[in-house]
Amino acid sequence: MRLNTGESLIYGGSRCFSCSRRLRWFELIPVVSYFAFRGKCRSCGAGISLQYPLVELASGLLFLFIYLKSTQSPPTGGFEWITFALTISFFWLLLTLSVYDIRHQILPDMLVGAAAAAAIVFVTAQSIQNPSLILVHGFAGAALFLFFGALWFFSQGRWMGLGDAKLAFAVGLFLGPVPALVALFLSFWTGAAVGIAWVLLNRIRTLKIPIPFGPFLAAGAFVAYLWGDILIEQYLRLVIY
Ligand SMILES: [Zn+2]
Known part of the structure; x- marks a missing residue:
């Protein structure tokens, strides 16, 4: 605030x-x-504002879900405080910038930069045991940035803001390629559903819809982090059989 x-x-x-x-x-x-x-x-x-209790509740649930995920599938066996703290920092910044985006229709560089910094430290800490992680996660970050950057460039900022591209970089870097793809699909589907509902309810004909994309990308990233592997498994089962 x-x-x-x-x-x-x-x-x-x-x-x-x-x-x-x-x-x-x-x-x-x-x-x-x-x-x-x-x-x-x-x-x-x-x-x-009702925003206060809602964000407080969302923060609490965020911490709880990340804790449960960390104890359930620890990356290298055993509970890791550094991984836990960095994951919480990253997603809590995503929550903060989502709320800011809803209020002001902009993603402040300060918050996106902080999320990107958390992602960089996270990947660096993880890569101590597995050095190739930097390349793989870096590739995911760059790919997502280029994708959103292209949408921003060709729509001249009407579909996406440059802030969305910067946020997409942080998300790709933190998650790595496969969950990043899940986050991408989830955010586009949910964003499109809400966008279409908004257009139908307001009966307008324009491509410039004042619905920020940041919250969808943030929520997609969180769901992909928590349940990405389950979603891929279910999706493949659906496609193959
Ligand atoms: Zn007062």
Whole structure:
């Protein structure tokens, strides 16, 4: 909420956007405080956005799912704190930039850059045991960037933003080729379904639909990370038999 408002992201506690009063610790308990105070500021009574409890809940679920995935299929046997922390950082940044994209229709370089940095550190840490990983994941990142970059270039920014291409690079780099392809398919199918529904509901005839693609790519990446192997298995079964 504070990004690009001129306020510090690190210093200064949370405050009410209406009356500027600093919030006490008991007003900052995720999800609980919002409902305890009925979504209103205790001083001025101004309504507090439902975005807060929703994002808090989504963050909690994100952490839980990544933890379950990490304990279920550890990359090199045993639970790895570094892998876990980097995976959480990566997907939590994807959640943050999705919310920002929905609010402002733009993917800020700062958040996309941070996600790309998390992906780079993640792949580098993984490649200590398997050096070829850098090449394979790097290829996936470059391929996704070129694909989205081409869509951005040829549509002159109407279908995709350049921010989407940068995000696609981070997603490809983090996931590697096969899950990245799953993420690509999922994001296009869900994005197209929502886009068509939007056009039908609003009865408009234009290719410029104000629906940001970032959240679809982020959600597709998360589903591909969690269940990519199961989805591929089911899909192949469907195609072959
Ligand atoms: Zn207030």
